[in-house]
Amino acid sequence: xxxxxxxxxxxxxxxxxxxxxxxxxxxxxxxxxxxxxxxxxxxxxxxxxxxxxxxxxxxxxxxxxxxxxxxxxxxxxxxxxxxxxxxxxxxxxxxxxxxxxxxxxxxxxxxxxxxxxxxxxxxxxxxxxxxxxxxxxxxxxxxxxxxxxxxxxxxxxxxxxxxxxxxxxxxxxxxxxxxxxxxxxxxxxxxxxxxxxxxxxxxxxxxxxxxxxxxxxxxxxxxxxxxxxxxxxxxxxxxxxxxxxxxxxxxxxxxxxxxxxxxxxxxxxxxxxxxxxxxxxxxxxxxxxxxxxxxxxxxxxxxxxxxxxxxxxxxxxxxxxxxxxxxxxxxxxxxxxxxxxxxxxxxxxxxxxxxxxxxxxxxxxxxxxxxxxxxxxxxxxxxxxxxxxxxxxxxxxxxxxxxxxxxxxxxxxxxxxxxxxxxxxxxxxxxxxxxxxxxxxxxxxxxxxxxxxxxxxxxxxxxxxxxxxxxxxxxxxxxxxxxxxxxxxxxxxxxxxxxxx
Numbered sequence: 001x002x003x004x005x006x007x008x009x010x011x012x013x014x015x016x017x018x019x020x021x022x023x024x025x026x027x028x029x030x031x032x033x034x035x036x037x038x039x040x041x042x043x044x045x046x047x048x049x050x051x052x053x054x055x056x057x058x059x060x061x062x063x064x065x066x067x068x069x070x071x072x073x074x075x076x077x078x079x080x081x082x083x084x085x086x087x088x089x090x091x092x093x094x095x096x097x098x099x100x101x102x103x104x105x106x107x108x109x110x111x112x113x114x115x116x117x118x119x120x121x122x123x124x125x126x127x128x129x130x131x132x133x134x135x136x137x138x139x140x141x142x143x144x145x146x147x148x149x150x151x152x153x154x155x156x157x158x159x160x161x162x163x164x165x166x167x168x169x170x171x172x173x174x175x176x177x178x179x180x181x182x183x184x185x186x187x188x189x190x191x192x193x194x195x196x197x198x199x200x201x202x203x204x205x206x207x208x209x210x211x212x213x214x215x216x217x218x219x220x221x222x223x224x225x226x227x228x229x230x231x232x233x234x235x236x237x238x239x240x241x242x243x244x245x246x247x248x249x250x251x252x253x254x255x256x257x258x259x260x261x262x263x264x265x266x267x268x269x270x271x272x273x274x275x276x277x278x279x280x281x282x283x284x285x286x287x288x289x290x291x292x293x294x295x296x297x298x299x300x301x302x303x304x305x306x307x308x309x310x311x312x313x314x315x316x317x318x319x320x321x322x323x324x325x326x327x328x329x330x331x332x333x334x335x336x337x338x339x340x341x342x343x344x345x346x347x348x349x350x351x352x353x354x355x356x357x358x359x360x361x362x363x364x365x366x367x368x369x370x371x372x373x374x375x376x377x378x379x380x381x382x383x384x385x386x387x388x389x390x391x392x393x394x395x396x397x398x399x400x401x402x403x404x405x406x407x408x409x410x411x412x413x414x415x416x417x418x419x420x421x422x423x424x425x426x427x428x429x430x431x432x433x434x435x436x437x438x439x440x441x442x443x444x445x446x447x448x449x450x451x452x453x454x455x456x457x458x459x460x461x462x463x464x465x466x467x468x469x470x471x472x473x474x475x476x477x478x479x480x481x482x483x484x485x486x487x488x489x490x491x492x493x494x495x496x497x498x499x500x501x
Contacts, residue, residue, distance in 0.1 A: 034500045035220040036481075038493060039232060039244035041361060042389060043199065043225040046182035049168035050123055053131045053397060054389070055410045055491045058168030059245075060223055063494045064204055066171035066187035069097055069116065069150075070162050076271070076412065076489035078162035082111065082172055082188065083150075092157035092443045099148045103211055105174040106186045113144035118175045120152075132169040134416055135161075156440040159448070164413055167490065190216045190496050200225065204495070217499040229362050236263070236476050243477035243484065245493060248362040250309030256476050266475040267311065270488040271320050271412035274307070274363065276371060276466035277396075277405045281426035284349045285403065291463035293343035294404075295333035297378040298371060304469045307367025307406075312469035317460040318415055320470040327453045329460035329467075340378040353381045354403040359392040363471070364406045371406065397424045408471060410491050415452075418459055427464045 044056040049066065063071060069083035083097040103111040122128065124136030138158060143151040154161070164170065177186040185193065190213070194205035203222045210216065224241060226232050229248035235241040237255065249256070256263040278294065280286045304312035313321055316329030344350055354375075358368040365386065372382040382404070387395070395401040409417075417423050419436045435458060439451035460467065473488050483497040 033219050035222070036218045036495070036498065037222050037224060037240065037242045039226050039235060039241040039247065040223050041225075041227055041232070041246065041248065043202075045390060045393065047185045047193065048181035049171060050119075050128075050130045050173065051182060052129075053393065059491050059493055060202060060204075061185055061187070061189075062168040062171070062492045063189060063496065064191045064221075065185050065189045065193065066168070066173070066181075067189045068166050068168075068170040068172060069099075070166035071494075072163060072166040072412075072490055072492070074485045074487050074489070076163070076487075078166050081166070082116075083165075086162060088159075088161075090443075092159055093154045095152045095154070095161055097150045097152070099150065100211075101148055103188050104209060105177070105188055106192050106207060106209070107174060107177055109174050109176065111172065111188050112147040113150045114147070115172055115174060116150045117142045117144055118178075119170075119172045122173070122178065123169065130169050132164070132167065132411075134420065135164050135170070156437075157443045158440070159443075159445070160413060167411070167413070168492075191221070194220070216496055218495050221495050223493075227360060243475065243481055245475045245484075246473040246488075246491075247476050249476055250311055250474060253474070253476075260479065262479055264477050264479050264481070264484075266477075266484060266486055268473045268475065268486055268488045269320075269322050270410070270471050270473050271323060271490065272408045272410040272471050272473075272488075273315060273318055273320060274312070274367075274406070274408045274468045274471055275318070276468060277402075277407055277425055278463075278465055279400055279402055279404070279424075279426055280428070280464075281400060282403055284347060284352070285354075286426075287347050287349070288462055289343045289347040290349050290352070291466075292333050293340040293347070293349070293378065294375065294380070295463045295466040296336045296340040296343070297375050297380070298466050298468070299335045299374060300330070300468055302374070303367050303370055306370040307363045308469065308471055311472040311474060313472070315467045315470050317456040317467055318409075318418070318465070319456050323412070325449050325452045327456045329456055332457070332460040333463055333466075337374075337378050344379060350379055351381075352379065353383070355383045355385055356404045356406070357385045357387050357392065357396055357402045358406055359387065359389055361408075363408065367468075368406050400424050400426060412490050415455070418455075418464060425464060427462070429458075429462060432458055432462070 042056045045054055046052050047061050049057040067082050070078040071081040073079050082100050084100050086097045088095050120136050120142055123130040138155050139152050140155045141153040174186045190210040191204035192207045195203040201222050201224045206216050206219045232247050233249050233252045256265050278285050278291050284290050300314040314330050316332050319326050358364045375382050396405050419433050435455050439448055442448045480501045482499050
């Protein structure tokens, strides 16, 4: 879930007492053990990705502090991490994972099959707040025949299980310390939290006890939280930040591209979906005609320009063009203001007045103004409410206290949210649930692909949301930083892959 807590942060306030190595610009340090300063738009509300919906949590801790069984590679496939290998039965219901030996948690406890079983049972428990709880509820049994083997028996087949287990919600936690992970996460990763200066920065330091400590080339990394686009650009140009993944700098790219000796600019595709979410539980938004009218009132291309400075691809459902099995649904509920007005009249919803809650990220604030104007053009009066990220999480995502909201969903494997009871959209469809369950129950790839295509079309026809665009993320970094992704299958900043030249 993409979330953006606004931070009116000055560059001076972002500095922390990290010693001379961190206070000096990177260009003034030697390359052999150079620290890294990485910019982020939002500060995570906590550091336990199994207990919070904010994607910023995983941006800091995933693969760095906390590790899952698998690692998602740049191409979106699963690679070994805490699991050395895995195999699946022909019916795709039994998965056997062989674990990596001689791994320890930061507190000295041994990593083994019991820790995996604890983590997965915790994630799938009835009181779990894990946003991907459905993945773990699908485990009919978790067997540990020996300390280095885990056998998962699934209720329904899941061919993408290795990829699902590479996300931040599937990290393996140390049982005795799990309750404190929101503040002091204990993992098996190459870094530990060294300092968290709330509102400004968070610092990770390389852990000497890591199983492959000699391979870690970034000894220390500071994440600076800079919400304002102008401040993000200024921090990069001043050399105060070495790399800013997903920076809001599209309007200033010429300044960076003109200095190839200093900067590298990467435009990456993503699995993110920017949508205008609609609360179906608020009248008259439960009427599909009203939702279709809202979707048809919005010019996606104009929104991409206003919201993302042109760095986006239109979508018509909750799947991006580079996702396997994608179906182009942009012709469903295409931009048609006249048809939108007619649908509102049919639904008896003329003179409709709605609120639009906007989280603090630049894309929402920039795009929200245009969307409000486009809805006004078909007779829907929209009152914009700018809110902080914590408010968005509590009031919109938690309490469903909203009519409309503009948000990016950044998880790559979240299509099942449409079948999730109590999700913040309030979408309830027996037709979708039946179709999705049939897809999950099928072990035939061709049949699953057909059902997935049907499900995408149904979500579009039901206008569950106004599906807007797939963001194209921009990363600006120093020219000497190597290992940056050119594709973004999920939000992660894998420090172990980075190095200086």
